[in-house]
Amino acid sequence: MFKLSYGPVKKNNGCIAVFFHEKKVLKNFLTRDELISYEQINKDDNIFWITRSDIILFFICMAQKNNLHEMLEANRRKGHDLFLLLKKWNQKNLQIIDESHDPSFLAFVEGLFLSNYAFDHYKSKKDFCITHIHIQCTHEKGKLEELYKICESVYQTRDLVNEPPAVLSAVELSERAFKLCRKEGIKVDIFNKQKIQSLKMGGLLAVNRGSIHPPTFTILEWKPKKTKNKKPIVLVGKGIVYDTGGLNIKVGDGMTTMKCDMAGGAAVIGAILALARNKLPIHVVGLIPATDNRPGENAYAAGDIITMHNGKTVEVLNTDAEGRLILADALSYAKKYKPMLVIDLATLTGAAVRALGDYVIAAMGNASAQFFSSLEQSAFKVYERIAIQPFWDDYGELIKSSVADIKNIGGPLAGHITAGKFLEHFVSYPWIHLDIAGPAFMEKPYYYWGQGGTGVGVRLLYDFLKSLPYEYEKH
Ligand code: BES
Ligand code: ZN
Ligand code: ZN
Helix, strand or coil: CCEEEECCCCCCCCEEEEEECCHHHHHHCCCHHHHHHHHHHCCCCCCEEEECCCCEEEEEECCCCCCHHHHHHHHHHHHHHHHHHHHHCCCCEEEEEECCCCCHHHHHHHHHHHHCCCCCCCCCCCCCCCCEEEEECCCCHHHHHHHHHHHHHHHHHHHHHHCCCCCCCHHHHHHHHHHHHHCCCCEEEEECHHHHHHCCCHHHHHHHCCCCCCCEEEEEEECCCCCCCCCCEEEEECEEEEECCCCCCCCCCCCCCHHHHHHHHHHHHHHHHHHHHCCCCCCEEEEEEEEEECCCCCCCCCCCEEECCCCCEEECCCCCCCHHHHHHHHHHHHHHHCCCEEEEEECCCHHHHHHHCCCCEEEEECCCHHHHHHHHHHHHHHCCCEEECCCCHHHHHHHECCCCCEECCCCCCCHHHHHHHHHHCCCCCCEEEEECCCCCEEEEEEHHHEEEECCCCHHHHHHHHHHCCHHHCCC
16 A cells, blocks of 8 residues: 655655646646646646656546536546556656545546556565555545545455455465454454354355365454444355366356456445444444365365255256355355344356446345345445336246255346346345455456456445435344
């Protein structure tokens, strides 16, 4: 993470970026000649910069849109544009002056912070990164600190997603969660294979059978002294540290990005870290079932019938539909918390990506319209957008089995919804399922989301949990 400081900008302390709304402020910074060249270039939409003998000055004109959410996003992307320019000029010390005095400034800073991420532990030549950002603005210092802590949590989520499978086993994932969370006052409990066996988590154990590594089940709990909610919110994250497909092995290049299959689990860790770092008075529990899915000699096979944590039986017809099996056990376990709401995040289906593309989260579940509408609001606000899917019982018909209670695949149609319907068999409380298979991992750089793990879900959950009107809760 870079260093962040506040106060009036100083000379000889790095380049300066001025974020402005009204063009007239430029005359405080530019000479007459420079102003003329600004007018000539008239790059209102782009970033204008001038180099003087002692300093580089960047001028960023605030983006304007009719819609507030689109406007915030356009300014985040301006933050990303500035990052690319700083990279080009190799400027590692940045001072920013806010002359806009608009909330868009915070979005601009957010886009810049989120762009300044690199996963370069394994590279001899490190990627460009800004090392110090100094900010002069009239926004509360607390807002910037909150943003910094959220971005730090997004960085750590991305790190977990980007870590290669040979390093990040299920045990390693749980140990990293432990190290990150304990420092922030989050309680961490890690169940080992023996404990998972005693809990009869048949889904997690079945998927783990082809692996040489044991599974883990990690429980995080953020419970500050005063909380707005009496019943906890439970977050469940898919923790498949690598998905080969198992015996139904993935073909072609279907496996190349499958280290991202624990992105749901990583987002749960990141969201709880962000809540704890900002000391939000909300009781939240995180559940992360984890294993890799491999075709080892003892691997579970298509045709197997397994008994899950809640006693239901599942006919496995495809070992590549493994995420729903480990999530089902975690969702069933979540019941013991008598939760106010459960949200699960999972890179669950290729069908969600085929239906909606890379930039959207597929959302579904049985929670009230109020919960969905709050989540949708947050989703637009942080621009981790959700598309609420139909969730009619008709889809549930497609996972009926002739030899067990249900089967783990539906037909060729609406696979992301039949996967959601599968999960519904294991919930007994208000629940939202978020399929993040599309936005969790970008093969090519995508604005401030970057390349590789995006950390999607962290900012969404943070904003949702922070803004939720807790009067919804019925005691
Ligand atoms: N982890 C995958 C889903 C996935 C696909 C995540 C693309 C990220 C990007 C999941 O376990 C899977 O393999 N699902 C199968 C289910 C099918 C066998 C019913 C799929 O979507 O093809
Ligand atoms: Zn799979
Ligand atoms: Zn998977």
